[in-house]
Amino acid sequence: MHTTDLLSSAFTALRRNTGRSTLTMLGIVIGVGSVVLMSSVGASMERVILSQISSLGSKSMVIFPGSNQEGGASQVFAGHDSLTFEDIERLEQLTTIESVAPIVFMPGPVKRGREESSAQILGAHPNFFHNQNMEAAEGRLIDTFDEDRSARFAVLGPDAKEELFGESDPLGKEITVGERSFTIVGVTKPLGSQFFQNADDRIYVPLSVARQETGQKYASYITMLATDSFDIAFADVKGLLRSHHKIENPKDDPEKDDFIVRSSEQANDILSSVSLGLTLFITTVAAISLLVGGIGIMNIMLVTVTERTREIGLRKALGARPRDILLQFLAESIALTFLGGVIGLGFGLGFGFLIAIIVERFLSTYEFVVSMPSMIASLIMACLTGVIFGISPARKASLLDPVESLRYE
Amino acid sequence: MPPLISLTGLHKSYFNEEVETPVLHGIDLKIDSGEFIAIMGPSGSGKSTLMHILGFLDRPTKGTYAFLGEDTSEKNDDALALIRATKVSFVFQAFHLLPRATVLENVMLPLLYHPGIAPSDREAYARKAIASVGLSDRESFLSSQLSGGQKQRTAIARALVTEPALIFADEPTGNLDSASGLQVMEVLEKLNAAGHTIILVTHERSTAEFADRIVHIKDGLIESDTRSHKRRRASADVKLK
Numbered sequence: 001m002h003t004t005d006l007l008s009s010a011f012t013a014l015r016r017n018t019g020r021s022t023l024t025m026l027g028i029v030i031g032v033g034s035v036v037l038m039s040s041v042g043a044s045m046e047r048v049i050l051s052q053i054s055s056l057g058s059k060s061m062v063i064f065p066g067s068n069q070e071g072g073a074s075q076v077f078a079g080h081d082s083l084t085f086e087d088i089e090r091l092e093q094l095t096t097i098e099s100v101a102p103i104v105f106m107p108g109p110v111k112r113g114r115e116e117s118s119a120q121i122l123g124a125h126p127n128f129f130h131n132q133n134m135e136a137a138e139g140r141l142i143d144t145f146d147e148d149r150s151a152r153f154a155v156l157g158p159d160a161k162e163e164l165f166g167e168s169d170p171l172g173k174e175i176t177v178g179e180r181s182f183t184i185v186g187v188t189k190p191l192g193s194q195f196f197q198n199a200d201d202r203i204y205v206p207l208s209v210a211r212q213e214t215g216q217k218y219a220s221y222i223t224m225l226a227t228d229s230f231d232i233a234f235a236d237v238k239g240l241l242r243s244h245h246k247i248e249n250p251k252d253d254p255e256k257d258d259f260i261v262r263s264s265e266q267a268n269d270i271l272s273s274v275s276l277g278l279t280l281f282i283t284t285v286a287a288i289s290l291l292v293g294g295i296g297i298m299n300i301m302l303v304t305v306t307e308r309t310r311e312i313g314l315r316k317a318l319g320a321r322p323r324d325i326l327l328q329f330l331a332e333s334i335a336l337t338f339l340g341g342v343i344g345l346g347f348g349l350g351f352g353f354l355i356a357i358i359v360e361r362f363l364s365t366y367e368f369v370v371s372m373p374s375m376i377a378s379l380i381m382a383c384l385t386g387v388i389f390g391i392s393p394a395r396k397a398s399l400l401d402p403v404e405s406l407r408y409e
Numbered sequence: 410m411p412p413l414i415s416l417t418g419l420h421k422s423y424f425n426e427e428v429e430t431p432v433l434h435g436i437d438l439k440i441d442s443g444e445f446i447a448i449m450g451p452s453g454s455g456k457s458t459l460m461h462i463l464g465f466l467d468r469p470t471k472g473t474y475a476f477l478g479e480d481t482s483e484k485n486d487d488a489l490a491l492i493r494a495t496k497v498s499f500v501f502q503a504f505h506l507l508p509r510a511t512v513l514e515n516v517m518l519p520l521l522y523h524p525g526i527a528p529s530d531r532e533a534y535a536r537k538a539i540a541s542v543g544l545s546d547r548e549s550f551l552s553s554q555l556s557g558g559q560k561q562r563t564a565i566a567r568a569l570v571t572e573p574a575l576i577f578a579d580e581p582t583g584n585l586d587s588a589s590g591l592q593v594m595e596v597l598e599k600l601n602a603a604g605h606t607i608i609l610v611t612h613e614r615s616t617a618e619f620a621d622r623i624v625h626i627k628d629g630l631i632e633s634d635t636r637s638h639k640r641r642r643a644s645a646d647v648k649l650k
């Protein structure tokens with residue numbers, strides 16, 4: 001039997017039994033569909049997160065006050081008094097670190113006339129903008145001169161600007177923070193979200209002003225850039241802070257520290273563990289649904305073989321070898337799973353596209369991603385399911401005795 | 410030239426759960442190319458069993474079967490399948506057509522398993538076979554839409570399409586009314602006249618009389634083997650009236 005004969009007889013058989021074929025394919029459709037959908041969503045999320053990381057830069061590090069809890073969960077204490085300005089001076093002297101920028105939060109509310117903003121107010125050292133790869137969209141950022149003379153200048157994040165000024169030009173206008181008024185000198189370009197927080201709903205004022213206003217002796221957090229390798233800088237920073245904070249921690253137990261160091265590298269690690277988790281999940285779903293679908297296919301193929309016993313006897317009488325019959329029924333079950341796979345692929349991509357349309361409204365960096373390897377892999381898996389679960393019914397058919405099969409009622 | 414078929418001391422028993430049912434008890438038979446031979450006998454005498462062995466659908470328990478001078482006992486299943494695909498074919502009492510396929514598709518079916526006929530030639534072969542049984546105007550009918558006689562003629566076309574050396578017909582008129590049965594027998598007679606070897610299995614004398622030679626089987630043994638070079642159509646006609 002030629003390959004084309006196998007294919008055409010397989011698809012003819014499926015067409016003659018459309019209703020049953022459709023039901024049988026359902027398991028495979030769901031399996032392949034969900035795998036394609038989830039890997040598309042996974043790939044899209046990965047892009048969103050990667051774009052955040054690239055906006056931070058791979059050498060960016062952040063130190064928070066607080067400590068890591070048992071089991072890896074970390075607890076950041078925003079008001080925790082552990083990062084002193086002496087620490088910062090020492091950090092600046094590390095050769096593995098460049099551009100240290102402490103931050104001090106200022107309490108709100110922020111007002112412009114009757115408009116009020118919920119934006120976070122950051123007293124930011126001028127290095128902060130460099131560390132975060134930030135640029136001004138309008139006007140300028142806060143500079144060393146502003147810092148040194150404690151100028152009452154403010155720079156708005158794009159969301160804060162939108163909230164307070166709408167479409168009108170904010171430059172040169174006044175806002176009040178607490179009791180004090182500040183002059184707007186610039187608006188930053190959008191950052192998106194960082195460490196899963198909106199980094200655009202912020203207002204920046206000089207660090208020196210924030211310290212005067214709040215009387216804070218501790219930094220709310222510190223951003224830095226590693227000169228070279230993150231790993232060495234990480235060890236240096238921990239060693240320095242531990243010796244200065246008198247923390248004995250030879251075993252590098254993060255629970256004993258009173259600070260937490262984070263980097264985009266770590267975010268990368270988190271991302272890869274998330275995508276590993278997602279991959280495992282997808283694989284499990286695929287395996288279960290293909291198993292269930294495969295068992296369904298095996299049952300239907302056994303029924304088909306029984307129903308078509310006389311046809312099998314006839315084909316043998318006409319000269320079909322056992323191998324021809326085996327291949328014929330195997331081709332049928334593979335056609336069933338392949339078709340189910342293609343339909344599932346269509347549904348998966350369709351839903352992925354719909355989800356992208358919806359999510360894009362909330363998360364502008366989200367875009368529809370087609371994961372080619374997972375599409376190919378799931379089609380191959382579907383076909384393999386056809387082979388694995390189709391082989392035993394097909395073998396049964398191929399071994400039927402022609403005379404008895406012809407007599408079968 | 411060796412005979413087409415040569416059987417010596419052929420035995421056949423069926424075994425079901427260790428229970429032996431002997432059916433054929435030593436058959437010696439020679440059949441030449443071009444013969445139209447009827448195997449006759451009462452129901453249960455072993456006619457179909459013999460035909461299945463002759464047609465390579467089953468194997469004898471004992472004895473030898475030489476086909477075109479070649480002993481077939483050493484041949485494996487694939488070799489026997491190849492003989493069925495190329496040298497012999499069957500017409501069954503129950504037609505065994507694929508109900509949801511057209512006449513043309515049914516007749517083309519054996520060509521799937523014929524290694525010597527190219528896929529592109531299949532339709533031409535099938536059309537020719539359909540024409541020779543007079544069903545050209547029914548080619549695209551589903552086989553389930555045909556009358557009994559038309560079904561059997563389609564089955565004959567299917568048997569012809571591979572141009573086999575030998576056609577077996579097991580009670581081909583058994584499911585037909587007498588008029589359609591007569592038509593089918595006339596087609597077989599015509600095929601024999603055109604040079605096809607035909608082995609007919611029947612328990613009806615009137616059907617057997619279309620053959621040139623009648624072999625009677627009883628209880629698994631050949632009871633008589635008679636030749637008649639005179640056609641018996643006239644008597645069949647009389648009987649059908």
Ligand SMILES: Nc1ncnc2c1ncn2[C@@H]1O[C@H](COP(=O)(O)OP(=O)(O)O)[C@@H](O)[C@H]1O
Binds near residue numbers: 423425432459
């Ligand atoms: N598979 C089988 N197992 C056991 N006995 C069988 C089998 N097939 C046929 N027989 C028996 O063999 C005998 C001959 O059957 P068969 O060749 O079909 O007779 P005929 O065609 O002459 O009516 C019958 O008695 C039948 O019951």
Ligand SMILES: [Mg+2]
Binds near residue numbers: 456457
């Ligand atoms: Mg019989």
